[in-house]
Amino acid sequence: MEYVQERIATLHEFGGPSTEPRLADAAVDAVAETAVVVPMTGREHESPAAARVLSELERLEPAPAAVIVPVRADADQIGPVREWLESFALPTQVCWCNAPAVEDLLAGAGLADGFGKGRDVWLALGPAAEVGEYVVVHDADARSYEADHVNRLLAPLTAQFEFSKGYYARVEDGQLYGRLFRLFYAPLIRTLATDNDAAVLDYLGAFRYALAGEFAATADLARHLRAPRAWGLEVGTLGDAFEYAGFEGSAQVDLGRHEHDHRAVTGETGLEGMSREVAAELLRVVEEHGVDPDYETLQDRYLAAGDRLIDQYAADAAFNGLAYDSAGERDQLARYAESIAPPGADRRLPRWIEAPFEPSDVLAAAQPWQSTGGDGRRRPDRIDTSAQD
Template sequence: MPDFHQPILLPTLHHLAEPPLEEREALLLRVSAKRPIALVIPVLYNELEREALPHILRQLSKVPYLSRVVFSMNGMDEERHHLAKKFFARRLRQIPHQILWNDGPELDPLHQEIQRHHPVNHQHGKGSNVWMAIAALNASGHHGVIACHDADILNYHREMLWRLCMPVVHPDMNYLFAKSYYGRVRERIYGRVTRLLVFPLIQALREIFGSTPLLRCLAMFRYPLSGEFAADSRFLSSLAVAPDWGLEIGMLCDVFRHAPPQTVCQVDLGSNYEHKHQHLQYHPDTGEPDARSGLMRMAREVSLTLLTHLWTDLGFAAETRKLDRLADAYEETAQILLQRYAHEALFNGLEHVMKEEQQAVTVFSRMLKQLVLQIHKHPPSLHALPSYAEITAADPTFATRLGTALNPDA
């Protein structure tokens, strides 16, 4: 039986039926005539050589309602940039599309300028790529809806896109922001950073600092680290963007601050999304989890972003010693969830990985203790690229210069 539970504070749109795809897409084509829909996909160059992205493009090539697709990339040279343009041109002949070369000669100077005026650890990556895509669409005069999803979804279907965009573009719903959720299950339950870190961390923070409005809001989201969202373009231009793995949780915190109540929803995109999985990696000499590995780096940056937003909201500088309880409170909750996930696996006949998940909780707890020590020494400040609206308010020429950089031959 489909789930139809409605949290009062967060409208939730469930996957209850399978309406005809062509009918749904025709509806979006009609309503997007007044509010065009653009799609942003942050892409690593090596995704061009993997299975997922060509499949995604085959699906997108059939979508009738997209006004533009923006691929935001970095880590290329001239040759790879040329190959990327040919790659996308062959596969999206019918849909206008654009490649942003973020560390290329046109856009990198603008990134560096932002870094000089708004110092953050601005490394080219997913967060800064998403930021520049939002800026590029706003600078080009796009006023409507901007959707974003990852480039590594192996079982992508274009049905996911209409479900993501519908709540924002349809005039009878008219949400400002829609966040996706879905299952991450194959032979085992995945989504470990969300399940084993973020969920128990939010609960631990609520126990320590009380159920603040921000924490209560975040606790409602079923997949706060999902990479898929759709938003009103003007609203999106008012949000700061974390340049690192804190992108998703930081965006939800900023959405909480800027969006009026009941203008944000979460959308069920279906079960068993198949993404690239991050794994714990161990240092070859010590045998300890490598703090520089993808999973641990993600866990640390997500945790720091969340704690910094909570710090900013509460101003709890005088109560930092409460954070000394954080790792223990986190681990108590995580242990309860570990047992429940073990029962989920047993109930559904899935692979049982209790030992591996226990190791993840142990290293996450250790990471949180180190993070608290760091906060005691250096109180955190928001680590995010300022919103596009803030940049253009401070420098009205930015949009024009960005437009020139995007169209150097115009």
């Protein structure tokens, strides 16, 4: 029976019949006070994974207070993407994250330096935190997504936790995935922890899948997130959750097994490029909390820790009859090692409690299709809390 607890509360899915009501079942009513944020790009328009996510969200009873979809798409794409998103029976708010008015809004506030998933999610977090008590964020590329994941992520929040993160198995097509977490994040955290006893390293190491895109937070915590602009979002979120909620206020929730779309390893859009963003944010978080990495030796020590883990992964794969390419994994390890360097300038976006504009300003800028009033100013629709016909 797998019931081991980490430094944070770890809520398992044991399976089988239960004699008492499940906490996730008790969290159903909280859905009506929740905004669900599902970031997308134009390439996910009508993709099977994204369609499944939205179809599963339609099954939630009660419906979420809002489903906010921050979309990054070209000008000729946003119309078809919006039409498709609004075809689902959901209280959908589409936010075009790279709309000209959004770019102007950010530039006017001195926040125009860079973009990516983190910026898109941040743009949605402000409006989401205005909707109700809770915010749930998850990716749109899970082909195995289930509506119950929302209830499971909310369950700890209804039990007085302030932050919860999903974890799940990444075993697909007869092999191990979750490569950036297994081969980069995990050995780097282990390496840093060998000569530092900082609490933040215990916290970051307690999450079984720290790079998962699925998390839930109280609306107040969501307003305290300083989002990195790109792929460092997940690590940056953990850093802020450590400050705000700490060990006692954080939990992780078993979401079973996920099947995702996969990225290539090499190139700026692959895992190699993502590792640079993750490294910068991870090292920024630990430095802010008192860790002083020895950058002269860190790469070599990371490689040694990763090499030991690869031997363990190989044994685990063999035990389960899975294919495993040790040489290929060591090649990835060497590529990711090049990402380990001092984090550089801090380009995070501000907490929403300190933002230079209001969430309503984002909605007005990100929804240029809304009607205008007699004074020529856009009047964004109020967020509808009932499902569309």
